[in-house]
Amino acid sequence: MSVLANSAETISRFNLQNIIDARGYAIAITGMSIVFVALSLISLFLALLPRMLRVLSKVFPEPASQPAAPPLARVRAGDDEIVAAIGAALHRHHGGP
């Protein structure tokens, strides 16, 4: 089969010189540095963003927004029993009529 036929030939081309010929080390180091610079800048920006927004909100106050309800707090269909149980418990606790 072709896999076996050319595997010996494939292994024979393993050579560290290939990396040097293709400027591999330089590309890898440069590439890794660029990725780090890009993500460090994002990280830095995110760290400063709350401060910038604090200044901004003095000039343009953020419209009073009601905090979004966390998804778990939302009543899902099928949770009727739980709601009923909570209702009953509250009723008992408050000693309603």
Place this chain on the structure above:
Amino acid sequence: MDILFEFLRSTGFALMADAPEHLLMIIIGLVFITLGIVKHYEPLLLVPIGMGVVVGNIPVMSNMSLTVYDSARVVLENGEIVIKPGSVLSYLYFGVAQGIFPPLIFLGIGAMTDFSTMLSNPRLVLLGAAAQIGVFLTFLGALWMGFADTEAGSIGIIGGADGPTAIFLSTQLAPHLLGAIAIAAYSYMALVPVIQPPIMKLLTTREERLIRMAPPRNVSKRERIIFPVAAFLICAMIAPASLVLIGMLFFGNLMKECGVTERLANTARHALIDIVTILLGFCVGASTKADTFLKADSLLIFALGAVSFAIATAGGVLFAKFMNLFLKDKINPLIGAAGVSAVPDSARVVQMVGQAEDPNNHLLMHAMAPNVAGVIGSAVAAGVLWSVLAK
């Protein structure tokens, strides 16, 4: 009678006798389908890819326009220029071959990703960068093994554990390896829960795995809206070649967060990404041909992919430990493993490994930060490799 014999000669059975390797490919396709259905390994990817492999490897007569490679062509017939239309599959494959589908997938990922844990703890972004060491070390490994530089770049990106990015880069740099690279990238995404935990346990102590992290703070709506635009500008200015992938990712996220385009975001993260995933998976599967796929090179690509993925995981974990040397609020180094961009699978693996030590330690939210940073990191890495290696 002649017609019957002629037909019999054109059946898959007759042609299979000449090219038995097709049978092996069909079995590989069936294994993918079985893994998806029985083992639930990324069924949304493995089932379309597996069926694609089966469809693409039925032997057909060469004069019939059926495979993904039979694209439209211009021929000279009796002194006249005639345009021969391509096969149906070739038109579907166009989106893969031209790198159209991966950015659309990124649009959907952007529209479903919540960046708020990353916004609340910006230093975790660096873990997403550290895991990209897997990409560049594998690039060197592939060069050592004698792959051309463009091929090595495409193979390295498998370590980003990001199927769409790997496909995008190999369509630009090494289209002939697309089948093997795409299959390797998606297989390793499916194998995240198998490959990562042993490496994570090996590199951390029990005390480190038990570290609890403070819950993320509340992130304001303004922060979440400004982030995608600003982050896009930073990435695209530094590595302009990444602007298609990064642009679509953050455009999707802007639609999600701005609050006035919920309908569009909904389509992007549900209908659109599903349609593109179906087409992408199926066409990538159908593009694997026995004669180009069953080669020693493909086996090397699979081996390099696994190594790449393991190095990326180790890179993230070790960098988290390195950061802990300087930090007062320690990071649980397990979340470094989520720096590879298999979203959200590797974050889930972190949660799982963390809970094996302490069932009440919830690392999922924290792990999502390096996880989404990893997506950005591998897209930037792909952009850098593309701009350096494109000829």
